[in-house]
Amino acid sequence: MNKIERLVLASASPRRKELLAQIGIAPEIVPSTIEEKITTNVPEEAVMELSRQKAEDVASRQQPGTYVIGADTVVAAGGEILGKPDCHEDAYRMIALIEGKTHQVYTGVTLVYCGGHGNKVRTFVERTDVHLYPMSEGEIRTYADSADPMDKAGAYGIQGKFAAFIKGIDGDYNNVVGLPVGRVYQEMKQMFEQEDKE
Numbered sequence: 428m429n430k431i432e433r434l435v436l437a438s439a440s441p442r443r444k445e446l447l448a449q450i451g452i453a454p455e456i457v458p459s460t461i462e463e464k465i466t467t468n469v470p471e472e473a474v475m476e477l478s479r480q481k482a483e484d485v486a487s488r489q490q491p492g493t494y495v496i497g498a499d500t501v502v503a504a505g506g507e508i509l510g511k512p513d514c515h516e517d518a519y520r521m522i523a524l525i526e527g528k529t530h531q532v533y534t535g536v537t538l539v540y541c542g543g544h545g546n547k548v549r550t551f552v553e554r555t556d557v558h559l560y561p562m563s564e565g566e567i568r569t570y571a572d573s574a575d576p577m578d579k580a581g582a583y584g585i586q587g588k589f590a591a592f593i594k595g596i597d598g599d600y601n602n603v604v605g606l607p608v609g610r611v612y613q614e615m616k617q618m619f620e621q622e623d624k625e
């Protein structure tokens with residue numbers, strides 16, 4: 428992992444930056460400015476598609492030798508894909524849908540290596556199942572009216588006050604917070620090894 432000439436995180440999410448910092452990676456931050464477009468109802472495919480759009484948008488403005496990381500997180504519940512809520516009412520609706528049950532969190536990640544002769548792209552998706560305790564109407568209302576849900580997929584943050592309602596998870600915790608850093612590291616390592624062979 429010491430061969431990176433330049434690493435760029437195509438994300439405005441402070442959580443993703445912190446998760447990379449936790450494993451000793453300090454990328455430059457260049458958030459993507461594209462309008463995100465989903466062309467599928469399958470959550471795994473949607474997050475991979477969006478992570479790729481973000482990473483490729485930023486990669487198109489980078490010098491050769493740069494690695495770019497793009498990511499996207501959604502919650503899937505009751506056949507619906509839940510992104511960030513539009514307003515507090517929307518947050519209430521999302522939390523009422525997921526309380527007392529199990530839902531899935533998917534994060535799609537795309538790594539782009541900007542080569543001199545075209546880019547190399549690697550995309551993958553990580554899933555975590557999250558089990559929630561039942562919530563009263565008052566608990567849903569208080570949480571939905573707070574600032575916490577507004578910038579988060581599914582209208583909750585496992586890392587904040589919402590922890591009071593988390594019964595357990597199956598899978599990677601960091602994936603729920605927005606970036607499965609263990610998997611990202613392993614995939615980057617494989618990408619570098621491939622570069623070395625070529």
Ligand SMILES: Cc1cn([C@H]2C[C@H](O)[C@@H](COP(=O)(O)OP(=O)(O)OP(=O)(O)O)O2)c(=O)[nH]c1=O
Pocket residue numbers: 437438439440442458459481498499500501502511532578579580581583584585586603604605
């Ligand atoms: C479910 C869940 C999501 N989230 C966050 C992770 C993501 O930052 C956010 C989902 O929005 P995203 O669109 O994936 O990312 P973003 O808008 O924050 O940043 P960018 O598009 O620039 O990359 O929800 C939590 O922080 N905690 C949680 O428990």
